[in-house]
Amino acid sequence: MRAGEGILPSQTFLWISLSGITRIRRKFANAECIRQHATSVRYPETDVAYLNENYLKLQAGYLFPEVARRVREFCGAHPEGARRLIRCGIGDVTEPLPPAAIEAMKRAMDELGHRESFRGYGPEQGYEFLRSTIARRDYRDRNIQIADDEIFVSDGSKCDCGYVLDILGRQNKVAVPDPVYPVYVDTNVMAGHTGPSRKDGSYEGIYYLPCTAENNFVPEPPKEHVDLVYLCFPNNPTGAVASREQLAGWVDYAREHDALLLFDAAYEAYISDPEIPHSIFEIPGALACAIELRSFSKNGGFTGVRCGFTVMPKSVLARTADGRRLPLHPFWQRRWSTKSNSVAYPVQRGAEALYSAEGRKQVRELIDHYMGNAKVLRDAAADAGLQAFGGVNAPYIWVKTPQGLTSWQLFDRMLRELNVVITPGAGFGAQGEGYFRISAFNSRENAEEVARRLKILRRS
Ligand SMILES: Cc1ncc(COP(=O)(O)O)c(C=O)c1O
DSSP: OOTTOOOOSTTOOOOOOHHHHHHHHHHTOSHHHHHHHHHHOOOOSSOSOOOOTHHHHSOSSOHHHHHHHHHHHHHHHOHHHHHHOEEOOSOOOOSOOOHHHHHHHHHHHHHHTSTTTOOOSOOTTOOHHHHHHHIIIIIGGGTOOOOGGGEEEESOHHHHHHHGGGGSOTTOOEEEEESOOHHHHHHHHHTTOSOOBOTTSOBTTEEEEEOOGGGTTOOOOOSSOOSEEEEESSOTTTOOOOOHHHHHHHHHHHHHHTOEEEEEOTTGGGOOOTTSOSSGGGSTTGGGTEEEEEESTTTSOTTTTOOEEEEOOTTOEEEOTTSOEEESHHHHHHHHHHHOOOSOHHHHHHHHHTTSHHHHHHHHHHHHHHHHHHHHHHHHHHHTTOOEEEOSSSSEEEEEOGGGOOHHHHHHHIIIIIOEEOEEGGGGOGGGTTEEEEEOOSOHHHHHHHHHHHHHHHHO
C-alpha cells in the first residue's frame, strides 16, 4: 500500500477507490449517511490527477497582473487620480477596426446564415484564400520565395509562441533577449524547458542575450552553442530594430551552429526606415534556419479579433536524438491537424481584407496615427531631459529612469504624481532595470496629455 492511502476503520482493511466511493454513494443515497461514513473513512490522498509542476516554477507576479494590481490599489485609494488616469502600459491597440475588415467580416457572417454559402469546419492550417494572399503579398511580391502551404494561420502570435514548442525537443538550449517579451520565457517554463527561477527572476537553463544601450538593444550572437534563439524586431519592449547586417550575423550564427531562429515580426508594419528588413527571410540563408511569427493585432487592430500566422519553410530541419535531421514542416502541419481547426471563417475574411487596396490604406492610417503618438511621446520624454530610445520604427519608447530610480519606483511615482501608467522595464528582465516603456497605443488626445504631464518629471 502506497503512502497516503487510507484504510477503513476496524477490521476490513478495504481499499476504497473512486469507483468504490461511487458505489457507496449509491448505497447510501442519503447525504447524511455519506457524511457520517466519510468521517469514519480516510480516502486515498493520491488519487487526484498530477499537476504539470513546471507551472510551480513560474514567477508569481507576471508583469501585467502586477501592474494591474498596483493601478487598482491606487484607483481605490485616489478617486480623483483614477479619473485622470491615462494608461500607456499594456501594448493593446485603442482605435477601431479598419472598415474594410469590418465589412468583410459582416459579409462572411451573412454567408454563414444561408444554406448555399454556409461553411462548417475549415482547413486546419487556414483557408487557402488567406494563406495564398499572405504568401503572395507579404513575401513573394517582395521577392521572398514562400509557398502558400508554408503559411499557417493561427489565433495570434502569442498563441503561436506556445504552440511551436509542441514540435521542439525539450533538450534544446534556448536563448532569449533580455529585456524580453515575457511570453517567450514563460511558455518555455511551462513546457519544462528550463530549470527553476533565480532570485533576479531569470531561469536556470535559459541563455539570456543582453540588450543594452551599448549594443543599441540588438544582441550579439553568443560565443557558445544554443539551439533555439528568439529574436523580435521591431522589438517589444525596447522599440529597437536590427539592420540587415545584424540579422545576417544571426543567420550566419544559426547556419554555423545548426540553430533555429524564431523571428517575431509582430510589429513589422511599423518600420519606416527603408533600409530595415521587415522579414528575416530577406536575409540569404534564413529559409534554412528560421521560422517567422506575424500578427494582425498591431497592423489591423486585431488584438481582440485574434488572427496571426507562422511561416514554416519546408527547408527548416530539426534533429532527433538518434541523429536524423527531419523537416519541421510535416510535424507543424500534423500539429495543426490534430489540435486545431484554425480561426473562424469571418475572422480570416477580415484578415484577408487588410490586404485589399482600402484595407492597406486604412492600416496605413492606423499606423500613422500610432506613430504620430510615438513622436509626441518621444519628443516629450527628450524635452523632459530623459534619455529615450525606440519610437521611430516601433510603437514603443524605451526610456531611462531619471535620478537612478528603479523602474518600479518610477512606475509608482508616475502613477502617483502624473496619474500615468507605464510599464516598468524590470518586468521584462534584469537588463530592463533602470528603464520604462511608454506605449504609443492611445488616442492622440491622451498622448498629448501624457506629453504635457511628463514635464512634471523635469521640474521635480
Ligand atoms: C513581441 C510580441 N509578439 C507577439 C505579441 C502578441 O500578438 P498577438 O496579439 O498576435 O497574440 C505581442 C503582443 O503584444 C508582442 O508584443
